[in-house]
Amino acid sequence: MEVRRDVFQAIADPTRRQIIAMVARQPLHVNAIAESFNVSRQAVSLHVKILTECGLVVIKKQGRERYCEARLEQLEEVTTWVDHCRQFWATQFKALDNYLQQVQTDKKTKR
The missing domain is CATH 1.20.5 (Single alpha-helices involved in coiled-coils or other helix-helix interfaces)
Structure with missing residues (x-):
């Protein structure tokens, strides 16, 4: 069963709000985002996944890195x-x- 995500779910979590604020200033790769938190990279990746499902973040590949960019229209x-x-x-x-x-x-x- 697929979970439908919306922007309210995205901003409900303080970590996701911090990630949104970070990538709103500049695109960042997932490792750079993960370094700012006292949680595992996998936990940050899950937050980023939720943000992408809600349309607040898009992932762009540059070389081997995946950069997160904010899409705040949502x-x-x-x-x-x-x-x-x-x-x-x-x-x-x-x-x-x-x-x-x-x-x-x-x-x-x-x-």
């Missing part, structure tokens, strides 16, 4: 979701603020 899905949530909660908090102001006004007029 993060637009996250941005859209966050913006939607931000708008929703801003509306909710504004309504709560209006309600609390009305309660305060009602208290003052009943005194």
Whole structure:
């Protein structure tokens, strides 16, 4: 059974977020990425595999090395979701603020 990966799975893990940040600055080979973490190269390779499955990283071969390049367009899905949530909660908090102001006004007029 094949697991469908999405960008939210990719950014859910702090190690993968660090890898994204690293390769966003410059393409790096897997060994260079692995040297930055206190985990095995195989563990880093698994993280990179997940990032490639989500479309956030592409692997380009240069000679014998495999370089990871960031493809951050996929993060637009996250941005859209966050913006939607931000708008929703801003509306909710504004309504709560209006309600609390009305309660305060009602208290003052009943005194």
